[in-house]
Amino acid sequence: MSIDKAKIHSHFNKRAETYNQSAAWVNDEKLLGKILKLAQVQDGWKILDLATGTGKVAEVLKGKGREVIGIDITPDMFLQNKAVDELIIASAHHMPFASGIFDLIVCRQGLQFMNLDLTYAEIHRVLKQGGSVVLAHLTSYGEEDFQDTYETLRLRNSARVNFFKKIDIPQSLVNFGFTITTIENHPCRENAIAWLDNGAVQEAEIEQAVEVYKSSNQQFKLWHQLEIEGQSIFETMNMQIVKAVKTRC
Numbered sequence: 149m150s151i152d153k154a155k156i157h158s159h160f161n162k163r164a165e166t167y168n169q170s171a172a173w174v175n176d177e178k179l180l181g182k183i184l185k186l187a188q189v190q191d192g193w194k195i196l197d198l199a200t201g202t203g204k205v206a207e208v209l210k211g212k213g214r215e216v217i218g219i220d221i222t223p224d225m226f227l228q229n230k231a232v233d234e235l236i237i238a239s240a241h242h243m244p245f246a247s248g249i250f251d252l253i254v255c256r257q258g259l260q261f262m263n264l265d266l267t268y269a270e271i272h273r274v275l276k277q278g279g280s281v282v283l284a285h286l287t288s289y290g291e292e293d294f295q296d297t298y299e300t301l302r303l304r305n306s307a308r309v310n311f312f313k314k315i316d317i318p319q320s321l322v323n324f325g326f327t328i329t330t331i332e333n334h335p336c337r338e339n340a341i342a343w344l345d346n347g348a349v350q351e352a353e354i355e356q357a358v359e360v361y362k363s364s365n366q367q368f369k370l371w372h373q374l375e376i377e378g379q380s381i382f383e384t385m386n387m388q389i390v391k392a393v394k395t396r397c
């Protein structure tokens with residue numbers, strides 16, 4: 149699947165105003181608390197919030213280090229971002245920074261839109277030796293639910309180009325010269341209809357996604373704690389949080 153920057157812009161421009169209410173995980177204090185705890189921010193740290201969006205992750209990092217810089221490619225998402233010390237419109241693929249300047253890079257739910265080889269290489273380049281990266285992304289629980297998870301995520305956001313299994317992000321980080329220090333899995337309970345209806349999705353796609361839930365296999369139903377009653381659908385998604393340290397130049 150090729151990356152379509154115009155599609156990403158169009159999707160997030162439509163959603164920007166209501167983005168903060170578009171999924172339970174966006175404001176999930178337990179999830180944000182876990183990210184902050186893993187980050188172990190120290191005084192004086194220079195932090196990058198990659199794909200900062202409306203700045204929900206930056207909000208919990210604000211004031212903890214020396215500064216938080218946010219980059220993103222969708223200007224409308226910035227309008228609500230009051231958390232970062234500096235906002236830069238730039239792509240993760242070519243970051244406008246010198247090498248080795250950040251102590252910490254965080255990214256929640258951004259990698260699914262990116263060219264991963266370019267992005268991991270850039271994360272590695274702009275991070276100091278010994279610096280940390282904390283990545284939080286939705287994954288399938290295993291092989292058996294991957295296809296149905298993939299379909300629901302694809303139908304909700306057609307700009308998405310990557311779909312992750314639990315092994316993918318840790319494995320890539322190792323390949324790019326990082327050592328994994330922690331992996332946590334955080335359950336995100338969602339009202340699936342509200343989650344699908346994010347303001348940038350057609351009614352037909354929502355209906356298709358509902359069919360995916362209804363016809364999903366037993367393992368998906370079990371792992372995702374799927375509850376379907378009349379018009380209402382609830383599921384529990386898996387948000388994987390990976391912390392790694394740059395150990396190889």
Ligand SMILES: C[S@@+](CC[C@H](N)C(=O)[O-])C[C@H]1O[C@@H](n2cnc3c(N)ncnc32)[C@H](O)[C@@H]1O
Pocket residue numbers: 156160174198199200201202203204205219220221222225238239240241255256257258261262
């Ligand atoms: C699902 S939002 C996540 C926002 C925020 N990190 C959060 O956790 O709420 C994804 C964001 O990734 C941004 N994005 C997509 N591709 C990008 C790229 N190549 N470089 C920087 N940001 C990108 C989008 O514009 C959007 O704001």
